[in-house]
Amino acid sequence: MAKILIIDDDVASCRTLQLHFRATHEVEIAHDAAAGMSAAESFGPNLIILDIRMPGRSGLEALPDFKTHFGQTPVIIITAFDDMDSTITAMQRGADDYITKPIDISEMDQAVERAINRRQSDVAGLQLVLEHQTSHRGYTMIGNSRPMKEVFKTIGLIARKPVTVHISGASGTGKELVARNLHRAGPTPDGPFVAINCAALVETLLESDMFGHEKGAFTGAISSQPGKFALAQDGTIFLDEVGELSPNIQAKLLRVLQEKEYLPVGGKESRQTNARIISACNANLKQLVADNRFREDLFYRLQVVNIPVPALKDRLEDLPSLISYLLGRINREFHKSVATISAEVMEAFYAYTWPGNVRELENLLMKAVAMCPGDTVTLDLLPPQLHKQVSSLAPVTDARLSLQDVERAHVLRVLQHTGWHRGCACEILGTSRPRLRRLINQYNLQEPGAASASEPEDP
Ligand SMILES: Nc1ncnc2c1ncn2[C@@H]1O[C@H](COP(=O)(O)OP(=O)(O)OP(=O)(O)O)[C@@H](O)[C@H]1O
Ligand SMILES: [Mg+2]
Numbered sequence: 001m002a003k004i005l006i007i008d009d010d011v012a013s014c015r016t017l018q019l020h021f022r023a024t025h026e027v028e029i030a031h032d033a034a035a036g037m038s039a040a041e042s043f044g045p046n047l048i049i050l051d052i053r054m055p056g057r058s059g060l061e062a063l064p065d066f067k068t069h070f071g072q073t074p075v076i077i078i079t080a081f082d083d084m085d086s087t088i089t090a091m092q093r094g095a096d097d098y099i100t101k102p103i104d105i106s107e108m109d110q111a112v113e114r115a116i117n118r119r120q121s122d123v124a125g126l127q128l129v130l131e132h133q134t135s136h137r138g139y140t141m142i143g144n145s146r147p148m149k150e151v152f153k154t155i156g157l158i159a160r161k162p163v164t165v166h167i168s169g170a171s172g173t174g175k176e177l178v179a180r181n182l183h184r185a186g187p188t189p190d191g192p193f194v195a196i197n198c199a200a201l202v203e204t205l206l207e208s209d210m211f212g213h214e215k216g217a218f219t220g221a222i223s224s225q226p227g228k229f230a231l232a233q234d235g236t237i238f239l240d241e242v243g244e245l246s247p248n249i250q251a252k253l254l255r256v257l258q259e260k261e262y263l264p265v266g267g268k269e270s271r272q273t274n275a276r277i278i279s280a281c282n283a284n285l286k287q288l289v290a291d292n293r294f295r296e297d298l299f300y301r302l303q304v305v306n307i308p309v310p311a312l313k314d315r316l317e318d319l320p321s322l323i324s325y326l327l328g329r330i331n332r333e334f335h336k337s338v339a340t341i342s343a344e345v346m347e348a349f350y351a352y353t354w355p356g357n358v359r360e361l362e363n364l365l366m367k368a369v370a371m372c373p374g375d376t377v378t379l380d381l382l383p384p385q386l387h388k389q390v391s392s393l394a395p396v397t398d399a400r401l402s403l404q405d406v407e408r409a410h411v412l413r414v415l416q417h418t419g420w421h422r423g424c425a426c427e428i429l430g431t432s433r434p435r436l437r438r439l440i441n442q443y444n445l446q447e448p449g450a451a452s453a454s455e456p457e458d459p
Pocket of ligand 2: 175176240
């Protein structure tokens, strides 16, 4: 039995959590940061659950104080407003986990268990970093879905640790954005971020591009040139498409990772480097190792930490916020004011599989905005592969149906369209998750292939 302190100005939310945890833990509640601090002193909790938005000091502001006074006590942040920056900031300020409202109770249970266990096994695991987030524009990453929040959490946890990070994910998912955000949340955000596309150049050019060359190293090398490792100094080197590297350069890179040194092309003296290495690849690097196209020792060195970036089709609930962010950017660029997306287009978006991920969405919106005569993106502005997605959606035309019939049919239709993705379905239907669960149970809707148990109700 652990002692849990819940600090949240929302009385109902405190009460729900208290009722839930009371059976297994000792629980106290407080409704603002100051009351929480004194409760923590008298109660001595093993875990603190802290809300971000509260009157007076916000949870984010109070977090460093909790970590200073109760450094051993894990803190789970909860908030109704989530975005990348607050997640990264919270993790950097020492939060152990980050959960968004409406609280999914099983998610909370898992986080509580993880936090308590982790603290027992690894007290020194997280270093708190009390530093204000500098807000750089231009590298915003949008995402409220669970897999994206995992990405933001990992960025917050490791950005300041000297580990080599590998970012995996399909094309256009945002791997470079993740790399840039790791850099700007890292120890040298104002240092250089130098990207190298390992697939773009022929091997000899790539080698001198990366490591530089000495005068006379090859025909045309009329003077010595520093390479990108030299330019990166103690900033970040981003090796994009790292799976494309030739065996020779793989060997050189391994040496950089092991000894922090390399030899310029045609050079005799090794150079030192302190650059942080982040790599990315949209091929499966492990498979390349299995096929003997990528060195296994290099593979392990590169992915001390692996950040998988989810495909867009696995996080369709991010569509609305991605669209409004991208539209805003495109409108500014094109001096247009296309502000709406027709319902038909939204349905097509939810039904589409997005092989090109966020980049495909961005390109498609860009074309639509450029050609759009008014202020709404309509289906005719989209490429043909998206038209197919809506043709099967016949509206309800039978005038003898009851409201319940229509509701049942529509909920089912939306679930089918979103591939039974509860988050997306809620988004389209404009309901909460608990209400969707009740509807699924009430109408006895069955997900194809799923076990026939009913949907678990929230307490
Ligand atoms: N979560 C996101 N929020 C906002 N914009 C995003 C997001 N993810 C990707 N983008 C945008 O989509 C485009 C593609 O992203 P990025 O270049 O980072 O993808 P990538 O995974 O590196 O792609 P590739 O595998 O093709 O190199 C960029 O314009 C980027 O700004
Ligand atoms: Mg890329």
